[in-house]
Ligand SMILES: *[C@@H]1O[C@H](CO)[C@@H](O)[C@H](O)[C@H]1NC(C)=O
Ligand SMILES: *[C@@H]1O[C@H](CO)[C@@H](O)[C@H](O)[C@H]1NC(C)=O
Ligand SMILES: *[C@@H]1O[C@H](CO)[C@@H](O)[C@H](O)[C@H]1NC(C)=O
């Protein structure tokens with residue numbers, strides 16, 4: 001994009017801010033943001049404008065520890081002190097309400113049976129608040145995080161808050177060590193993850209076709225959403241939606257979960273709008289990747305141990321040694 005055009009856009013944005021101070025103009029409010037340009041109608045700020053339109057969201061543009069990021073596996077550092085992640089469900093199944101928020105499929109856990117996690121990079125126990133889905137309009141796009149520049153077809157985010165220090169999610173989201181978000185990439189396959197199958201089978205997903213639709217799900221086993229791996233990658237970042245607070249520790253599981261082509265298709269048929277408005281697919285609800293700056297990406301994967309049962313990795317092993325900064329892994 002050339003500079004002149006960029007200036008025009010910035011002026012345009014400023015103009016909107018001025019206008020919105022007028023009594024009849026659209027007000028700046030918590031919900032005034034979007035992932036994509038709307039074809040017609042009023043201006044709604046897309047990711048590059050989030051930090052410019054609302055001073056409460058300025059971290060979205062000036063923050064230096066923002067999420068999502070592109071994970072360059074050659075830059076990961078093996079941290080032998082990372083313990084396994086412990087999931088504590090109390091052996092119970094949980095319930096939650098699945099919502100079409102107009103931006104995401106969001107499963108909010110009920111407050112009766114609490115699920116929390118600890119271990120890994122966590123110093124505190126964190127309680128599961130919400131499970132959020134991001135997905136693409138085409139296969140091979142839709143995840144917020146990238147792996148060596150490549151996107152997956154979707155990303156499940158399990159959003160937890162520090163319940164030892166804070167009374168609720170809202171409080172934690174703006175506070176130090178407030179959030180832990182476990183991220184699991186979604187891939188398309190013949191079979192589906194049992195947990196996602198509960199959410200995405202036709203009978204369920206079609207109940208939340210339009211914005212503000214909600215549907216209650218009971219008897220969910222949170223363990224089922226985790227892929228079979230204890231390996232993960234972790235870094236310090238932010239919420240990927242406004243206000244982009246830099247209070248989140250991210251944990252990316254080192255294996256994807258699978259959903260069927262049919263389930264992916266059903267997701268793409270969800271509307272951002274209410275039934276009376278035009279259909280706009282919710283897909284591509286992704287914030288673009290943000291600069292890593294000086295952050296460290298750690299992993300509990302001992303690469304030299306992996307190399308043993310994976311002879312093809314020998315070439316990489318040498319490459320990683322040259323880096324000195326510890327042992328590094330490359331492959332998901
Ligand atoms: C975590 O959750 C379990 C099961 O709900 C509960 O028994 C336990 O007390 C919680 N841990 C903390 C630190 O509150
Ligand atoms: C969260 O906790 C704070 C402080 O205890 C309280 O003021 C606020 O009303 C709570 N918010 C919600 C949504 O419960
Ligand atoms: C990592 O793997 C190497 C090679 O198998 C082993 O010598 C080393 O002790 C392992 N480190 C840890 C912390 O497990």
Ligand SMILES: CC(=O)N[C@H]1CO[C@H](CO)[C@@H](O)[C@@H]1O
Nearest residue numbers: 074075319320322323324325
């Ligand atoms: C810090 C550093 O030297 N990083 C290097 C590690 O190895 C990869 C792959 O050879 C390089 O691309 C990095 O620059």
